[in-house]
Amino acid sequence: MSVLRPCVVQVSGGEPLLRNDVVEIVRNIKQGSGVPYTILVSNWSHMTEEKYLELRAAGVDQFSVSLDFPDERHDDFRRCPGLYAHLAKLVPRLASLGHDDIVLNSCITSANLAEINRLADKAREWGTNICYSSYSARRTGNRDYSLTTPEQLALLNRELDQVESRRDASNWIVNSSSTLDATRRFFEQGGAPGCKAGHRFLVVTSDGWLQPCSMVFQRYRLEEHARMAEEFTRNNTCDECYVSIRSYLDKTFPQLLWENVSGFLSVKGAAR
DSSP states (O other): OTTTOOSEEEEOSSOGGGOTTHHHHHHHHHTTSSOSEEEEEEOOTTOOHHHHHHHHHHTOOEEEEEOSSSSTHHHHHHTOTTHHHHHHHHHHHHHTTSOOOEEEEEEEOTTTGGGHHHHHHHHHHHTOEEEEEEOOHHHHSOGGGSOOSHHHHHHHHHHHHHHHHTOOTTOOBOSOHHHHHHHHHHHHHTOOOOOOBTTTBOEEOTTSOEESBTTBOOOBOGGGHHHHHHHTGGGOOOOOOOOHHHHHHTSOHHHHHHHHHHHHHHHHHHHO
16 A cells, blocks of 8 residues: 555455455555545445444445346346345445445446336435446456447437436436446447546465456566556557546546536536
């Protein structure tokens, strides 16, 4: 932490809740301070109320819960029987505690394309926020879940248009409008050039190595961060993903500042 000094850390896997020391890992990330902002990404198959409260106390600021379908089809997609029933019972109960730190993370695929707004309905029902990300065949090698046909792209636009119409002052739809617009372009163009993996974001593996991103298995030692940016990032031509982390860090600092502050100002202005 003292070498990289990140402002945001995402703890993910695999499945981080399979680690018996995940609470200790979060505590070491925080080191007794309020930074970095820490996100735990999990399918919640192993989450309990006790574990949730332990992780909050250790320093998790946001719990990102994977949800691919708003019903039991989620079990088949994740190959985890009973997972949806577990989520349907646990997520609303923990959301009702009022910490406002649970976000449903829904990856848009050809399989759940028509469910985009039903997933938003489920977030409302459970009392959580929702964030959409884009499927990448780079991760799985399976292009069947990519959006490629005119019919799929038209449906994507209709669903995202409806998402946009549902925004309100609570910011329960986490993605900004510019992020959803870039998501449309990613699927329409079949890629998103200009990735800054290795420079604006990177992966620290469980055994302490650095990778430019989770889908590039080129490894560097911790002290070689500058060399990774020089060798990999400067020459990186990959355009095969538009994951949530990248969707934020592709933006300039002024754009990020405006998207976060303008919403706050508009709410304040409306209250006068």
